Amino acid sequence: AAVRVVKRLYCPAGKRDTIFALSSGHGKCGVAVIRTSGPASGAALRSLTGQQELPRPRAVALRRIHDPSSAETLDRGLVIWFPGRLPGLRPADPGEFTKRAFQNGKLGLTEVEGLGDLIHAETEAQRRQALRQMEGELGQLYQRWSEELTKALAHVEAFIDFSEDDNLEEGVLSRVDAAVQTLEEEVRGHLQDGRRGERLRGGVHVVIAGPTNAGKSSLLNLLCQRPAAIVSPVAGTTRDVVESALNIGGYPVVLSDTAGLRETQDAIEREGVSRARERLQRADVVLAVLAAVDVAPEPGCLAEALRAILPPGVPARQAPCVLVLNKADLLEEGRGGALLGACGEGALPPACLLSCKTGEGVDSLLSLLGTQLEQMCGDPLAGSPSLTQARHRLHLTSCLGSLGRYHGYKSLDLVLAAEELRLARRHLGKITGRVSAEEILDIVFRDFCVGK
Numbered sequence: 001a002a003v004r005v006v007k008r009l010y011c012p013a014g015k016r017d018t019i020f021a022l023s024s025g026h027g028k029c030g031v032a033v034i035r036t037s038g039p040a041s042g043a044a045l046r047s048l049t050g051q052q053e054l055p056r057p058r059a060v061a062l063r064r065i066h067d068p069s070s071a072e073t074l075d076r077g078l079v080i081w082f083p084g085r086l087p088g089l090r091p092a093d094p095g096e097f098t099k100r101a102f103q104n105g106k107l108g109l110t111e112v113e114g115l116g117d118l119i120h121a122e123t124e125a126q127r128r129q130a131l132r133q134m135e136g137e138l139g140q141l142y143q144r145w146s147e148e149l150t151k152a153l154a155h156v157e158a159f160i161d162f163s164e165d166d167n168l169e170e171g172v173l174s175r176v177d178a179a180v181q182t183l184e185e186e187v188r189g190h191l192q193d194g195r196r197g198e199r200l201r202g203g204v205h206v207v208i209a210g211p212t213n214a215g216k217s218s219l220l221n222l223l224c225q226r227p228a229a230i231v232s233p234v235a236g237t238t239r240d241v242v243e244s245a246l247n248i249g250g251y252p253v254v255l256s257d258t259a260g261l262r263e264t265q266d267a268i269e270r271e272g273v274s275r276a277r278e279r280l281q282r283a284d285v286v287l288a289v290l291a292a293v294d295v296a297p298e299p300g301c302l303a304e305a306l307r308a309i310l311p312p313g314v315p316a317r318q319a320p321c322v323l324v325l326n327k328a329d330l331l332e333e334g335r336g337g338a339l340l341g342a343c344g345e346g347a348l349p350p351a352c353l354l355s356c357k358t359g360e361g362v363d364s365l366l367s368l369l370g371t372q373l374e375q376m377c378g379d380p381l382a383g384s385p386s387l388t389q390a391r392h393r394l395h396l397t398s399c400l401g402s403l404g405r406y407h408g409y410k411s412l413d414l415v416l417a418a419e420e421l422r423l424a425r426r427h428l429g430k431i432t433g434r435v436s437a438e439e440i441l442d443i444v445f446r447d448f449c450v451g452k
């Protein structure tokens with residue numbers, strides 16, 4: 001019997017279902033939280049405790065919990081009563097408690113999304129970013145922009161209505177223009193963040209690439225500490241892309257091992273190589289792996305070996321790269337140092353020596369990779385809050401489009417210009433949930449778990 005706390009949430013009057021859910025984790029556990037919300041909560045509490053009198057509002061009370069049909073005692077537990085109003089209980093849908101909080105105006109949409117991300121956060125940096133969003137900073141930023149737009153719109157409309165009366169002070173429109181311009185710069189700056197918030201939310205795609213037998217699959221297995229990919233001395237072992245999710249220094253990473261890059265007659269291996277190249281195009285960070293014994297310690301040779309992995313224009317977006325010189329255990333004395341020296345001279349990407357066989361060098365690889373991840377995702381608590389979802393990016397881009405058209409229209413037709421300001425504000429409203437649209441809500445609440 002896991003009934004310990006029966007909690008009644010405040011909700012305003014209205015003919016609504018009463019919903020209930022196990023809000024704590026599922027499975028066997030010592031303590032569980034059961035939550036109900038809705039008009040029949042009081043009746044449920046009475047029948048479960050077998051007492052006509054409800055506990056004092058908002059105070060914790062110890063009660064025997066009975067099976068309402070047989071009156072058999074199930075357990076003893078703490079109950080808290082949050083009075084609201086007054087049949088029929090039904091299990092809550094995923095995210096329904098949060099949806100009610102949103103509909104009652106207690107949470108904005110970006111806060112709701114932050115809460116959802118907090119539930120799903122798997123690393124420390126993700127947790128920080130989600131908490132910050134849940135606490136409202138992102139929503140406040142968009143709200144402030146929305147208020148600026150409201151002000152600008154009010155001034156333009158006043159100008160349209162009253163400019164002929166001549167009692168409108170000079171320069172109203174030029175002040176609106178300046179405000180719109182400042183806003184455009186802010187929104188543009190916010191969008192040009194290298195997708196750090198979205199990357200942190202979804203995971204950074206790190207792709208392991210290099211010639212056959214360099215030790216790419218060995219590296220994947222070493223980093224994820226399990227034999228995720230087949231390792232063998234046969235060149236061309238890996239064909240499919242093998243993915244593994246990792247936490248590196250608090251940052252979420254999706255690590256992919258790929259087929260060794262080489263010309264081949266084998267149709268299946270050729271498909272593997274083409275998948276590897278396709279994955280490289282979309283990489284956020286590339287781990288270029290070479291067998292240290294196969295390259296001469298000269299900048300030219302190293303650069304050429306690297307170009308075979310990353311020809312100009314790959315990845316499409318300039319993604320950072322770490323050069324991994326593997327099989328360092330097979331190097332003769334002094335050659336490792338010479339290789340690293342040559343990398344420095346040749347202005348090559350940051351490089352490290354590694355032995356997947358002994359594990360030596362893995363710390364320096366993780367530290368180089370950690371630096372790249374930090375640059376890519378940033379400190380989620382520093383600076384202004386990041387947008388975290390493609391949804392935000394979409395509406396902000398539309399908002400920017402409307403602001404641009406405002407400038408186009410303002411000397412031609414102020415009424416059309418004003419309409420663009422209104423549209424720009426509407427796009428912001430879609431992010432914060434001020435403009436309610438059922439389909440947006442469905443998407444946001446879809447990923448919640450039951451009990452939240």
Ligand SMILES: Nc1nc2c(ncn2[C@@H]2O[C@H](COP(=O)(O)OP(=O)(O)OP(=O)(O)O)[C@@H](O)[C@H]2O)c(=O)[nH]1
Binds near residue numbers: 214231235260356
């Ligand atoms: N001595 C030594 N051998 C290694 C090291 N890393 C990998 N190997 C060996 O090199 C061979 C190839 O390793 P894999 O990890 O399969 O190489 P790969 O790059 O994934 O190869 P393909 O998938 O065929 O492209 C295997 O026999 C490994 O045991 C290392 O650091 N030192």
Ligand SMILES: [K+]
Binds near residue numbers: 231233
């Ligand atoms: K191999």
Ligand SMILES: [Mg+2]
Binds near residue numbers: 216218230231257
């Ligand atoms: Mg492999």
